[in-house]
Amino acid sequence: DAKTTQPTSMDCAEGRAANLPCNHSTISGNEYVYWYRQIHSQGPQYIIHGLKNNETNEMASLIITEDRKSSTLILPHATLRDTAVYYCIVRVDYSGAGSYQLTFGKGTKLSVIP
C-alpha cells in the first residue's frame, strides 16, 4: 500500500484556518485518501476521505491535487479542541471480500494556540 509523509508538527492560531499537508506520491488509482485525528487518550476519529475530487463536510475540507500525489486537510476555523495528532492514510482493497489494511504513519501534531 502507498505510504504517506506528513510534517511532524504544526502550530495554528485559534480562529485561523489550519492547513495540514500530506504527500502520497506512490498512491495507486484505487486508493482513497483518509484523514483521522486523535485527541490525547482517545481513539482515532474519522474526519474525511476522498478519491479524486475535493471533499467537504461539517468538520473539514480535503483538497487532492490533480495527480493525486498530495493532499491538504483544511480546518477552516481552528479551535483549541482541534489540538490533536492528524493522520493521513491511504487505503487499498486487498481482497474481493472487501477486507483491507490501513497503515497509520506518525501523523502531524497540530497545536492550536490561543
Add this chain to the structure above:
Amino acid sequence: DVKVTQSSRYLVKRTGEKVFLECVQDMDHENMFWYRQDPGLGLRLIYFSYDVKMKEKGDIPEGYSVSREKKERFSLILESASTNQTSMYLCASTQRGINSPLHFGNGTRLTVT
C-alpha cells in the same frame, strides 16, 4: 450513531496471565480490527477479520490470537502476557468496501507487570 465499545479502559495484568480484550460494534460491520499504539511507533495492525470466524494477520501478530464467533464481537487474546505487550490497544470496525471509514473505540490501556 456509530459505536465501537471496548470492554475495559484500563487493565493491569501479570506476566504469564492469559488476557482477553473484548470489542463490540453495533453497526453490523463486516470488518473488525485490532491495533496497538506505542509512543514513537504509531498504530500497528495486529489482526483483522472480514467475516465471522475469519481472521487475517496484520503486521505484528506474534504473541496474539483473535476470535470472532459473532459478527458484532471481536476478541484479542494474549495467550501469555509479557511486559513488552504493555500498550494501548485499539479496536476498529468498518463496512465492507473501499469507500467506508474506519470507526475506532476509545482504547484499552494494558499494563503487564
